[in-house]
Amino acid sequence: MKEAMFYKKVMGKKVKCELCPRFCMIQNGKRGFCGVRENREGKLYSLVYGLPVSVAVDPIEKKPLFHFAPGTKTLSLATVGCNLRCKFCQNFEISQEYGEIHGNEMLPEDIIELAKKYGVEGISYTYTEPTVFYEYALDIMKLARKEGLYNMWVSNGYTNPEPARTISKYLDAINVDLKGNDDFYRKMCGGLGMEPVQKSLKTYKENGVWIEVTNLIIPTFNDSEEEIGKLVDWVLRNLGKETPLHFSAFFPQYKVTEISPTPVSVLENAVKIARGKGMKWVYAGNVLGNKYESTYCWKCETPLIKRVGFSVQSIEDKCPKCGEKIDLEGMKWVR
Numbered sequence: 567m568k569e570a571m572f573y574k575k576v577m578g579k580k581v582k583c584e585l586c587p588r589f590c591m592i593q594n595g596k597r598g599f600c601g602v603r604e605n606r607e608g609k610l611y612s613l614v615y616g617l618p619v620s621v622a623v624d625p626i627e628k629k630p631l632f633h634f635a636p637g638t639k640t641l642s643l644a645t646v647g648c649n650l651r652c653k654f655c656q657n658f659e660i661s662q663e664y665g666e667i668h669g670n671e672m673l674p675e676d677i678i679e680l681a682k683k684y685g686v687e688g689i690s691y692t693y694t695e696p697t698v699f700y701e702y703a704l705d706i707m708k709l710a711r712k713e714g715l716y717n718m719w720v721s722n723g724y725t726n727p728e729p730a731r732t733i734s735k736y737l738d739a740i741n742v743d744l745k746g747n748d749d750f751y752r753k754m755c756g757g758l759g760m761e762p763v764q765k766s767l768k769t770y771k772e773n774g775v776w777i778e779v780t781n782l783i784i785p786t787f788n789d790s791e792e793e794i795g796k797l798v799d800w801v802l803r804n805l806g807k808e809t810p811l812h813f814s815a816f817f818p819q820y821k822v823t824e825i826s827p828t829p830v831s832v833l834e835n836a837v838k839i840a841r842g843k844g845m846k847w848v849y850a851g852n853v854l855g856n857k858y859e860s861t862y863c864w865k866c867e868t869p870l871i872k873r874v875g876f877s878v879q880s881i882e883d884k885c886p887k888c889g890e891k892i893d894l895e896g897m898k899w900v901r
């Protein structure tokens with residue numbers, strides 16, 4: 567447990583959490599919407615500090631990050647809790663229905679030791695929403711930076727601009743889910759719309775964090791060409807054509823079991839729409855062996871990075887045919 571950052575006392579012992587766009591007003595003895603920040607006598611505490619519920623080594627391609635430190639391994643961790651309620655959550659056992667707060671006691675120093683033991687190049691704050699374990703993530707990130715490890719988040723983007731700015735000092739890369747339009751966030755995620763995500767994405771961009779965006783396409787909910795086109799237009803206008811964009815296939819899970827998996831043709835069509843609008847690096851995810859898992863030169867279609875699933879088979883940093891450079895970051899971590 568650790569005193570939280572980004573909160574204010576408002577009246578008596580009541581506090582207002584300003585970490586995420588929910589701005590929870592929390593009475594003494596109560597917790598915020600995320601379930602892991604509690605008001606004790608007028609002080610807000612993170613209850614999940616030093617309590618990771620999940621720790622594993624993953625390829626960075628699994629996050630997915632395709633243009634940052636390709637082929638490297640990353641120590642991935644999460645605590646319980648989330649500030650959204652996505653009905654299709656892949657990790658609902660630890661983000662939503664985890665019962666009592668639990669985890670294995672591991673201080674930031676212990677995480678760094680584990681990262682060294684496994685010989686990974688970086689640390690990922692992932693599986694659940696890192697915003698809700700912000701203080702823990704930040705302390706690990708400071709140590710990781712000193713040790714020459716990279717830090718990356720997989721986030722839903724529900725982080726207010728000030729905490730997003732603060733974390734950016736230690737954040738090398740981020741993959742943010744841009745899930746759909748306002749209606750989608752309200753109906754499918756118990757959210758407040760897409761604007762908070764757009765705001766945090768802009769903040770990360772302004773602060774020099776390498777950004778990749780993922781859009782999970784769920785049939786009948788956010789799969790229309792019009793919606794996909796709008797999402798692409800926003801990314802193009804605000805983040806730039808060099809931003810890798812991952813269209814990911816949905817599979818029935820958690821509370822969305824009556825919808826069929828995303829047809830491969832829908833994903834491939836989304837890739838074509840985005841490329842047609844000028845996005846340089848567009849991918850199809852969750853479809854093992856698909857052509858669009860790999861990177862092709864956006865000018866002449868020559869294969870540049872070959873991937874099968876999360877495994878990188880070969881990397882070119884510029885096109886051998888036309889000489890076009892590929893946008894790649896974090897190459898100092900690639901051995």
Ligand code: SF4
Pocket residue numbers: 583584585586587588589590597598599600601603649697698
């Ligand atoms: S981080 Fe948690 S407590 Fe703070 S505003 Fe968001 S949901 Fe509420």
